Amino acid sequence: MKFVDEARITVQAGKGGNGCVSFRREKFIPKGGPDGGDGGDGGSVYLEATESINTLIDYRYTRHYQAENGKGGQSRNCTGNKGADMILRVPVGTGAFDEDTGEKLGDLTEPGQKLMIARGGFHGLGNTRYKSSTNQAPTQSKPGQPGESRNVKLELKVLADVGLLGLPNAGKSTFIRSVSAATPKVADYPFTTLVPNLGVVKVEEHRSFVIADIPGLIPGASDGAGLGTRFLKHLVRTQLLLHIVDVAPFDDSDPAENVQAIANELEQFSPGLAQRDRWLVLNKLDMVPEEERDARCNDIVERLQWTGPVFRISAINREGTFKLSCEIMEYMEARRARAEDDEEFAEQILAERDQVEAEAREHIEMLAERRRQLRELNEDDDDDDYDVEVIYLRE
Structure with a gap:
């Protein structure tokens, strides 16, 4: 198996389920009051360290991961189901970084250790939550919040003494x-x-x-x-x-x-x-x-x-x-x-x-930026050479 020690992925946590607007309707109970339930929380995205794999190669081929959305609330004060979490298994020794901000999200140095890299959205509230002595028939509810989305860089560093x-x-x-x-x-x-x-x-x-x-x-x-x-x-x-x-x-x-x-x-x-x-x-x-x-x-x-x-x-x-x-x-x-x-x-x-x-990451990023600048310079030089050649042929 090819050894891969870096990968970039995009993760999307699940959206929270919307709250429900509902009123109790039963025979002989004309004014049953609100009974709309809350939605379920969206699923979160976790990294989990395991000793069964030793490379990040799988994340080179599949780069987008999304947790399940929470279900909406229902009548009779029924709460929606929570969205299933997404568990991404990585080798022991993997570190996670936010690609956009450079923030270090954490390290996984022990087998079975988990790290949340995207939190699921909070559930919405049903209209039951809004009833009061002055508002006995609320028609308002709250939608679920969107889950976090991140561009994550995974870095594997072997754990050795x-x-x-x-x-x-x-x-x-x-x-x-x-x-x-x-x-x-x-x-x-x-x-x-x-x-x-x-x-x-x-x-x-x-x-x-x-x-x-x-x-x-x-x-x-x-x-x-x-x-x-x-x-x-x-x-x-x-x-x-x-x-x-x-x-x-x-x-x-x-x-x-x-x-x-x-x-x-x-x-x-x-x-x-x-x-x-x-x-x-x-x-x-x-x-x-x-x-x-x-x-x-x-x-x-x-x-x-x-x-x-x-x-x-x-x-x-x-x-x-x-x-x-x-x-x-x-x-x-x-x-x-x-x-x-x-x-x-x-x-x-x-x-x-x-x-x-920190010094190692700074040095590697500096080299990557230098290579990018050299590629752009070479592309510009190629364009200039082509322009000169065209002018020469026209003459």
């Missing part, structure tokens, strides 16, 4: 295969990973975390080069970034410069994301003679002036991968415990995540 960064062919897919049961494609050419892959890393019984492998980045990715910013947004909700580095690139490029190039792309995409905890993982040690490993790894770290944690692994041989997994698990547990005990720290985590999401 750890995100993998690195150039194509740095060994990210091999690493996730070595520490989890995930089986992303591995080959000896760049961009073998075209969609995010998730893997559950189980350190021991009841101790595990989720790791996400996104397609490799290249210089200029923040401006749309390669796979561009399409998958960078999937790192927004991660707590830790692992920067996988090939210590022996087949193209003889400088590993330290490769690290700095990716760091620059992160900074341009989202300064907040660039400040997130990031560990350096020197991979493919099996490609370096054992007596040269220390010197090569130390040289990379020194030239980067790296002050954070550094790990040396060979993902294909699973050398050093278990130790790294244990360190990640301890980091996650310590972070989780601190968030539970320190309310200020927990609020800081949420604020940082919101900041990164």
Whole structure:
């Protein structure tokens, strides 16, 4: 199935049913009084998170959704039926945004969680509601209110604790295969990973975390080069970034410069994301003679002036991968415990995540606007060329 992480839909909630104007008419009761019932509320539109699907592809083909209208009230004080709600099932990790205002409607991060994105119209009132001592035979009623209508943008961000960064062919897919049961494609050419892959890393019984492998980045990715910013947004909700580095690139490029190039792309995409905890993982040690490993790894770290944690692994041989997994698990547990005990720290985590999401959305929208302007410019240039050609032929 094709992986789709964005979709735009239009939703229309149901209209409330109209109130009824009616009077009681029974034998031997000439003046029965008003008995018009209220209408029913219109159905609302909800998103519901489910683990049974992992893509938004269905919403690329069907874009309009409408909930049922409420039924009108009836005589004998009968209330109209409420319109049925429309439930749209989406993958866990989906966020909803109002396309017209940019307002964030909410996130669905737990299976079974629901989010109302369009409220049904309120029911109309029957004439029974208007009777009083001075108005014993009211002929007025109230119509039902229209339901909300929205243009909604759905964005799926994979839910992972750890995100993998690195150039194509740095060994990210091999690493996730070595520490989890995930089986992303591995080959000896760049961009073998075209969609995010998730893997559950189980350190021991009841101790595990989720790791996400996104397609490799290249210089200029923040401006749309390669796979561009399409998958960078999937790192927004991660707590830790692992920067996988090939210590022996087949193209003889400088590993330290490769690290700095990716760091620059992160900074341009989202300064907040660039400040997130990031560990350096020197991979493919099996490609370096054992007596040269220390010197090569130390040289990379020194030239980067790296002050954070550094790990040396060979993902294909699973050398050093278990130790790294244990360190990640301890980091996650310590972070989780601190968030539970320190309310200020927990609020800081949420604020940082919101900041990164806002920066990512702003950057993506900026690129989309730039592409639109370039398309318009190219169309104008094509028109100018055609005009010049016509003038030349006439001469």
